[in-house]
Amino acid sequence: MDAVVASDLRKAFGEFTAVGGVSFKVEFGTAFALIGPNGAGKTTTLRMVSGLIRPTSGSIMVLGGDPSVGSIRSKMSILPEDAGVYEKLTVYEAIYYYGLLRGLSRSEAELRTEHLIKVLGLDDKHDEYGSKLSKGLKRKTLLGMCLVNDPQLLVLDEPTDGLDVRSAKNVRDMLGKLVDEGKAIIVTSHNMSEIRSVADTIAIMDKGRIVVQGEAEKLLAEYGSDNLEDLFLTLTTSEVE
Amino acid sequence: MGWGVIFIKDLKELVRNRKALALVTVMPLLLFSALGVLSNYSLTKTPTVITFVDKDTGYGSANYGQQLFNNIEAYGQSIDLVVVNESSFQVAKQMVADGQAVMAIFVPENFSYTLNQTFGVANLTLFTSPGSTKAQVVNQIVDSALSDISTQVTYARLHRVYGANASKVLNPVTVYVEEYQVKTPFNTTVSTPYAGILPALIVLVSVETNVGLIIDSLVGEKERRTLEMLLVTPISRWGIIIGKTLAVLVISLVSAIAILVGIILEVGLTFSGLAQSITPTAIQIKPLQAAALIAILTATVVVTQLITAALSAYATNTKEANASIGLVMSLPVLSMYPLLFSSLFSLPHLVQAVMYLLPFTYSYLLLNMALIGPASLFDVVYVFALAGYTLLLLYITVKLYGREAVIVGTTRKIHLRKPKTR
Ligand SMILES: Nc1ncnc2c1ncn2[C@@H]1O[C@H](COP(=O)(O)OP(=O)(O)O)[C@@H](O)[C@H]1O
Ligand SMILES: [Mg+2]
Numbered sequence: 001m002d003a004v005v006a007s008d009l010r011k012a013f014g015e016f017t018a019v020g021g022v023s024f025k026v027e028f029g030t031a032f033a034l035i036g037p038n039g040a041g042k043t044t045t046l047r048m049v050s051g052l053i054r055p056t057s058g059s060i061m062v063l064g065g066d067p068s069v070g071s072i073r074s075k076m077s078i079l080p081e082d083a084g085v086y087e088k089l090t091v092y093e094a095i096y097y098y099g100l101l102r103g104l105s106r107s108e109a110e111l112r113t114e115h116l117i118k119v120l121g122l123d124d125k126h127d128e129y130g131s132k133l134s135k136g137l138k139r140k141t142l143l144g145m146c147l148v149n150d151p152q153l154l155v156l157d158e159p160t161d162g163l164d165v166r167s168a169k170n171v172r173d174m175l176g177k178l179v180d181e182g183k184a185i186i187v188t189s190h191n192m193s194e195i196r197s198v199a200d201t202i203a204i205m206d207k208g209r210i211v212v213q214g215e216a217e218k219l220l221a222e223y224g225s226d227n228l229e230d231l232f233l234t235l236t237t238s239e240v241e
Numbered sequence: 242m243g244w245g246v247i248f249i250k251d252l253k254e255l256v257r258n259r260k261a262l263a264l265v266t267v268m269p270l271l272l273f274s275a276l277g278v279l280s281n282y283s284l285t286k287t288p289t290v291i292t293f294v295d296k297d298t299g300y301g302s303a304n305y306g307q308q309l310f311n312n313i314e315a316y317g318q319s320i321d322l323v324v325v326n327e328s329s330f331q332v333a334k335q336m337v338a339d340g341q342a343v344m345a346i347f348v349p350e351n352f353s354y355t356l357n358q359t360f361g362v363a364n365l366t367l368f369t370s371p372g373s374t375k376a377q378v379v380n381q382i383v384d385s386a387l388s389d390i391s392t393q394v395t396y397a398r399l400h401r402v403y404g405a406n407a408s409k410v411l412n413p414v415t416v417y418v419e420e421y422q423v424k425t426p427f428n429t430t431v432s433t434p435y436a437g438i439l440p441a442l443i444v445l446v447s448v449e450t451n452v453g454l455i456i457d458s459l460v461g462e463k464e465r466r467t468l469e470m471l472l473v474t475p476i477s478r479w480g481i482i483i484g485k486t487l488a489v490l491v492i493s494l495v496s497a498i499a500i501l502v503g504i505i506l507e508v509g510l511t512f513s514g515l516a517q518s519i520t521p522t523a524i525q526i527k528p529l530q531a532a533a534l535i536a537i538l539t540a541t542v543v544v545t546q547l548i549t550a551a552l553s554a555y556a557t558n559t560k561e562a563n564a565s566i567g568l569v570m571s572l573p574v575l576s577m578y579p580l581l582f583s584s585l586f587s588l589p590h591l592v593q594a595v596m597y598l599l600p601f602t603y604s605y606l607l608l609n610m611a612l613i614g615p616a617s618l619f620d621v622v623y624v625f626a627l628a629g630y631t632l633l634l635l636y637i638t639v640k641l642y643g644r645e646a647v648i649v650g651t652t653r654k655i656h657l658r659k660p661k662t663r
Binding site: 050088098 | 243246247249250253254257258465466467469470471472473474475476477645648649
């Protein structure tokens with residue numbers, strides 16, 4: 001069974017078509033990267049995947065069901081674009097409550113939270129309020145909130161955006177580990193070179209459509225490393241025209 | 242239980258928000274006690290004055306003029322009445338004409354002498370303008386003071402003429418009173434000018450102080466970009482809205498108690514001074530009454546929160562929410578305004594009809610019952626009306642938060658430039 005099956009997803013806001021028919025599959029133990037410039041329709045696509053908005057047409061199947069159903073949702077996690085942390089909750093509390101919200105028992109949530117705080121290197125920030133954290137630590141906390149339920153599917157919208165080089169690499173390494181554990185991951189980026197190291201499959205998106213899609217290695221072999229970058233630039237349009 | 246987690250999480254956040262907490266507790270406390278101090282202050286600034294001209298020379302050991310003066314002073318204590326001795330009735334009358342005194346009283350030289358004659362009728366002259374409330378109050382005080390003296394004189398005369406026990410002559414029937422209480426369920430007596438406006442005032446304060454909290458709780462999640470993640474958890478919209486409303490409600494309960502304490506403080510300071518009747522009255526808030534007050538306030542606050550929550554579904558940041566909600570919330574505030582001056586039932590029919598459409602009117606009516614009474618079957622209807630509004634608003638809020646615009650509405654603000662439509 002595939003973790004995600006999207007077929008001909010389309011989303012229109014009034015007259016404007018934000019996503020004009022995209023199809024892809026994500027298997028367990030792989031990472032799928034949606035790459036494209038700002039305004040390409042990545043976030044809108046992910047929102048359809050997470051069941052936050054309904055496609056105008058097309059269908060989406062997540063973990064074998066409808067992503068707006070509670071039982072499916074408790075097995076997946078979303079890190080939305082520009083997500084913020086709770087300013088008045090500590091790192092521990094934020095992760096713990098998201099465990100409870102996704103249906104863990106108190107003791108399960110406690111164990112998972114303590115475990116994740118160690119894994120994410122947040123030990124010394126255990127009782128720090130969200131408002132006091134640096135950008136990188138906030139993102140780590142958010143990842144903790146996403147991982148607390150040990151999700152089978154992780155959907156991340158620009159998880160490295162705005163992070164310094166070291167923090168961004170931390171996040172990418174984290175994702176690599178999760179894939180090795182057999183999770184399915186969807187990740188977006190507007191930066192090609194940044195994300196291709198973690199992605200098994202890449203889809204380049206522009207103006208609501210996927211223009212190129214394929215296994216990362218095959219694409220690399222076909223176009224070459226530098227050329228892939230060029231390909232991205234020629235295939236996609238600049239945000240500010 | 243999803244809503245339980247939201248409830249605990251939000252409560253924790255709220256309790257750590259010191260500024261908001263201070264606002265909902267200190268504000269009503271300050272407001273109501275300031276009101277008390279203020280009205281007390283204005284009362285001492287303009288005391289009720291009467292001028293008293295006593296020409297009575299007395300008769301034997303009796304001096305009824307002096308006794309009248311003493312009686313008036315004693316009865317007048319409840320309204321801080323000042324009785325000024327004047328030697329000239331002309332001057333005393335001028336003071337009334339100038340508005341410095343409410344009444345001038347003239348006791349003639351032969352007052353005590355005449356009263357001591359068995360069939361003598363003594364004269365007493367009052368100079369006053371009967372229109373004002375103050376004058377009416379003073380009139381009652383003088384009446385009581387005088388009737389004490391009349392009784393005393395009558396007893397003496399009856400005894401002198403018939404050697405009779407006056408009390409048996411004057412009261413041939415003994416009346417036993419068995420009291421049947423048809424007042425408020427709390428059996429309170431309130432007879433002050435403030436009592437009437439108190440319910441409306443309480444509604445206003447509780448509404449105003451609690452709007453900010455729910456905005457911060459709901460729109461704050463949008464603004465700080467935590468809402469989207471929350472909406473993707475398995476918790477339903479009902480769970481989120483109910484959990485959040487209940488968390489704010491706990492804080493609102495604290496606020497309701499602050500309001501109650503504020504009222505008691507105010508009552509202590511002013512209600513004894515501002516007596517409309519002769520006997521000093523104060524609201525004695527009994528435990529059951531306090532519980533009813535808090536319950537009504539709480540229900541009012543919930544309705545307020547839900548209206549705010551429903552409206553905030555359209556706002557992308559707290560500033561926007563505060564601006565638009567401030568505007569809409571001023572409607573119920575404006576609707577309470579006429580009630581500060583007139584009772585609901587004496588308003589024009591059309592205005593009454595509009596008032597009955599607003600949930601706050603039912604809070605007002607119930608508070609009125611709890612504070613002043615009397616209780617009636619209608620109060621049950623009011624309770625149901627308030628509960629109905631709560632459920633309706635809850636439903637509307639949940640539906641509004643189920644719209645996609647709650648999520649995608651924020652996107653437009655992020656992408657400042659929208660690509661051209663193809
Ligand atoms: N609610 C909305 N109404 C109108 N247009 C929208 C709305 N949400 C997104 N869009 C538009 O849809 C396009 C795709 O947006 P988005 O999915 O956020 O792109 P990306 O995440 O790739 O940057 C953008 O042009 C954006 O302006
Ligand atoms: Mg985006």
